[in-house]
Amino acid sequence: MRRRGTERQQVDLTASNIMASVATEQAQDRVDILGIPVDRFTFDQTLEVIDRFVREKTPRIAVTADSSAIVAAQSDPEFREVLLRADLVTADSAGIRWAARRKGMPIVERVSGVDLVDALCARSADHGYRIFFLGAAAGVAEMAAEALRLKHPGCNIVGTRHGFFPAESDEVVASEIAPYRPDILFVAMGIPRQEKFIARALPIIQAPVSMGVGGSFDVFSGKVKRAPRLFQRFNLEWLWRLMLNPKKFSKVKALPKFVLAVLREES
């Protein structure tokens, strides 16, 4: 039995090595969206790239970018700088996929922060990854962690912390997180705050992967309902979020700006 288990492990490892090298070869396969390079990986390839980052242990930044992030980067040099130095930028919106398609470099599927948190928590159970949740209102990250521990037994979330503190405290908060030695640090404080935190915290925490994941903890804690499948299927997740929280209008306003900028760039 034991031997068979070892053989199976070897087969799995080989398969994952092949996938990782496929993903590595495609590492330069990015599409430029308004000056921001976005990776064209599928969801599974993205997971393989993240696995590789964790194995290599070099601190890296991952961004789940939507159209509002690309718009924000046009007028926020600090945020833009983080996007340009990020090791992985996933396409977390239909808008980005639309723009990529217009450039003749389609992105096969959306790679969202919520789905990555879920899938990487499942992998944590298999591979023992140490995960830290930073962000959202007091208690929400812990509720999200509890829900994910139940969903993926063995999921190794080693610590949680709320995300309401001033930017001047970034280094102090990073020093509090560093002793947890996370392999993956999820930061759910909204764009661009979370990416700026990640850039400041990187040399202190040195997590192999630090990723901004927006409102993901609100979703897993049950505080916010994820859009029904029908809304997701028709790329109307933004409309659902707007219906639940009209304060999100500033984010929705970014969409026409994004579309206009992409069309202007073409002409």
Ligand code: UDP
């Ligand atoms: N948040 C936080 N600290 C702040 C501001 C916001 O932790 O200073 C949290 C907020 O509670 C929410 C998340 O950041 O859980 C932002 O979610 P949103 O859906 O707005 O993210 P985005 O649309 O940028 O992906």
